[in-house]
Amino acid sequence: MWAQTIRKLLSMIPILLLVSIVLFTIINLLPGDPALAVAGEAFRDEALVAQIREDLGLNKPLVVRYFNWLGGVLQGDLGRSLKSRQPVVEIVRERLPVTLELTFLSMFFSTLIAVPLGIYAALHRNKAADVINSIVSMLGVAMPNFWLAILLILAFSVNLKLLPSSGYVPFFTDPIGNLRFMILPAFSIGLSFAATITRQTRSSMLEVLGQDYIMTARSKGLRDRVTIWKHALRNALIPVVTVISMQIGRLIGGAVVTETVFALPGIGRELVDGISQRNYDVVMALILITAFFVVFANTFVDILYILIDPRISKKND
Amino acid sequence: MSNKLLEVMNLVTQFYNHGQSYPVVDHVSFSVAEGEVFGIVGESGCGKSVTAKSVMRLISYPPAKIIGGEVLFDGVDLLQLSEQQMRHIRGNDIAMIFQEPMTSLNPVYTCGNQIEEALMLHQGMSRAESRAKAIEMLSLVGIPLPEKRVDSYPHELSGGMRQRVMIAMALSCQPKLLIADEPTTALDPTIQAQILELISNLQKKRNMSVIFITHDLGVVAETCDRVMVMYAGKVVEQADVKTLFNNPAHPYTQGLMRAVPRLNAKRERLFTIEGIVPHLANLPEGCAFAPRCPQAGDMCRQMRPVLEEVGEGHYVSCFAARKGVAENV
Numbered sequence: 302m303w304a305q306t307i308r309k310l311l312s313m314i315p316i317l318l319l320v321s322i323v324l325f326t327i328i329n330l331l332p333g334d335p336a337l338a339v340a341g342e343a344f345r346d347e348a349l350v351a352q353i354r355e356d357l358g359l360n361k362p363l364v365v366r367y368f369n370w371l372g373g374v375l376q377g378d379l380g381r382s383l384k385s386r387q388p389v390v391e392i393v394r395e396r397l398p399v400t401l402e403l404t405f406l407s408m409f410f411s412t413l414i415a416v417p418l419g420i421y422a423a424l425h426r427n428k429a430a431d432v433i434n435s436i437v438s439m440l441g442v443a444m445p446n447f448w449l450a451i452l453l454i455l456a457f458s459v460n461l462k463l464l465p466s467s468g469y470v471p472f473f474t475d476p477i478g479n480l481r482f483m484i485l486p487a488f489s490i491g492l493s494f495a496a497t498i499t500r501q502t503r504s505s506m507l508e509v510l511g512q513d514y515i516m517t518a519r520s521k522g523l524r525d526r527v528t529i530w531k532h533a534l535r536n537a538l539i540p541v542v543t544v545i546s547m548q549i550g551r552l553i554g555g556a557v558v559t560e561t562v563f564a565l566p567g568i569g570r571e572l573v574d575g576i577s578q579r580n581y582d583v584v585m586a587l588i589l590i591t592a593f594f595v596v597f598a599n600t601f602v603d604i605l606y607i608l609i610d611p612r613i614s615k616k617n618d
Numbered sequence: 619m620s621n622k623l624l625e626v627m628n629l630v631t632q633f634y635n636h637g638q639s640y641p642v643v644d645h646v647s648f649s650v651a652e653g654e655v656f657g658i659v660g661e662s663g664c665g666k667s668v669t670a671k672s673v674m675r676l677i678s679y680p681p682a683k684i685i686g687g688e689v690l691f692d693g694v695d696l697l698q699l700s701e702q703q704m705r706h707i708r709g710n711d712i713a714m715i716f717q718e719p720m721t722s723l724n725p726v727y728t729c730g731n732q733i734e735e736a737l738m739l740h741q742g743m744s745r746a747e748s749r750a751k752a753i754e755m756l757s758l759v760g761i762p763l764p765e766k767r768v769d770s771y772p773h774e775l776s777g778g779m780r781q782r783v784m785i786a787m788a789l790s791c792q793p794k795l796l797i798a799d800e801p802t803t804a805l806d807p808t809i810q811a812q813i814l815e816l817i818s819n820l821q822k823k824r825n826m827s828v829i830f831i832t833h834d835l836g837v838v839a840e841t842c843d844r845v846m847v848m849y850a851g852k853v854v855e856q857a858d859v860k861t862l863f864n865n866p867a868h869p870y871t872q873g874l875m876r877a878v879p880r881l882n883a884k885r886e887r888l889f890t891i892e893g894i895v896p897h898l899a900n901l902p903e904g905c906a907f908a909p910r911c912p913q914a915g916d917m918c919r920q921m922r923p924v925l926e927e928v929g930e931g932h933y934v935s936c937f938a939a940r941k942g943v944a945e946n947v
């Protein structure tokens with residue numbers, strides 16, 4: 302079990318290296334010259350532009366620049382913003398917690414609601430509650446995050462005036478205020494996530510309930526509660542966990558867009574601004590960090606499998 | 619042997635499917651004495667398993683529902699018990715083993731855990747006591763290294779070993795009745811023989827009653843005291859095992875006997891009963907077997923025969939058989 306966990310964690314390294322190579326190459330293939338962007342209105346002054354290029358190390362070969370950049374990243378130096386000359390590490394430190402909080406909140410609460418809902422729907426198959434649940438889930442999957450976000454702002458901020466439409470306070474400054482800002486964005490990202498999880502839980506629960514070992518459990522005289530929560534759920538969760546892991550990337554992507562709608566100071570807006578300003582160091586750092594979290598979350602889920610399903614750990618050891 | 623442990627009377631279990639409803643167990647009656655091995659024989663879909671599951675009340679609605687009859691166990695009608703009282707019977711007084719050992723055990727819990735569960739529930743044992751008992755049971759059913767196997771997961775064991783674990787689990791609470799639903803069908807022949815012997819030995823040692831469901835007449839001849847043959851949800855013949863094999867009265871039973879390959883017979887094409895089992899939702903008007911029956915007359919196609927005694931303890935539901943018996947006498 303431990304050996305496997307360590308192996309899984311180590312396997313993150315080559316994946317992230319590959320991501321960094323692809324990322325660096327693509328960014329440098331983008332049209333547009335960061336030196337021109339830095340020079341701003343003085344872009345006609347060729348001597349100045351050449352000087353900037355020299356300062357930024359842009360005239361070195363791509364491979365050399367890659368290794369310089371990677372070397373910096375490994376030492377915790379993510380470069381500087383071309384615009385503000387602020388170290389990218391500082392930007393990340395400011396922005397990342399917002400996005401992480403948003404992603405975590407929406408994932409945590411969606412899962413907390415979706416799994417029991419899926420179980421309930423499976424146990425009351427084809428009854429009214431199940432049908433309503435199916436319709437809501439279908440809507441949830443079908444609605445784009447940002448559109449839902451706008452509708453939520455209209456309903457809860459503009460009309461009902463219950464929640465703020467935009468803005469942010471850090472959690473540790475004002476926890477309640479922070480959550481008030483976070484509810485709507487978290488909900489708009491979480492709904493489609495929750496809908497997917499509910500549907501998956503329902504269908505895998507239904508499948509498991511038809512298995513022979515459920516009949517065995519009932520023939521032992523176990524209560525329905527024990528049969529469902531002990532014997533069925535753990536088996537049903539295996540595919541659910543897979544779906545959760547596949548959705549994590551989408552969730553972070555959704556957070557990026559939704560932050561823009563709610564004017565949350567997360568990495569999303571910084572990323573969009575960075576791309577339009579050719580602020581390469583910022584863009585690369587943010588994408589690399591996002592990739593890190595997606596890879597980490599998936600690795601975490603792989604490790605979770607080992608805990609849920611004994612067949613996995615024994616087979617590989 | 620005469621004390622009736624289980625007495626099933628006129629049990630009717632109905633299926634509800636796509637707006638149709640039809641009985642899959644149709645007025646089935648039988649009894650099992652203490653220490654007796656009772657066989658239920660028939661081909662797939664004849665209602666053997668549903669009969670057994672109805673006794674355990676493991677039928678779930680939808681699609682199926684027990685709509686009539688009595689199931690007296692130790693004099694108590696199980697069909698009248700509350701779900702809670704019934705749970706106390708299941709696994710404790712009546713235990714069941716199933717056809718598919720590969721899928722009957724939960725893959726995410728250890729064998730020990732699954733045996734201990736019933737012990738802690740019904741016998742109020744502590745975790746340590748139930749674990750010791752689980753090891754004892756595993757060794758009783760002939761699993762080597764039981765102290766080690768108790769912590770094994772089902773996927774680490776072979777099919778035969780898993781069926782042994784199922785038996786250990788079923789017998790752990792000393793049930794008075796074991797229902798074995800085709801316990802050897804999914805196993806290869808050498809393992810089948812071992813499992814049959816194991817069940818047989820344990821049955822004798824504990825003077826337990828067993829309902830043995832099978833479509834294998836060889837298994838019946840080897841293990842059962844009395845047998846009931848089912849066809850299309852109904853009992854067509856019931857007798858002690860000797861009578862049934864020496865003097866089968868129902869044309870269906872006779873057909874089944876002739877369909878068994880024999881070592882000493884000269885080589886020829888194996889006998890088959892022509893046609894297929896009719897769908898239960900769409901039974902013919904008269905005897906359900908009439909369309910396939912070589913002896914069927916007009917009466918068979920118009921009226922349904924009922925189970926009647928033709929010899930001591932020998933019951934048949936067939937017009938032709940009754941006539942035949944009458945002529946012989």
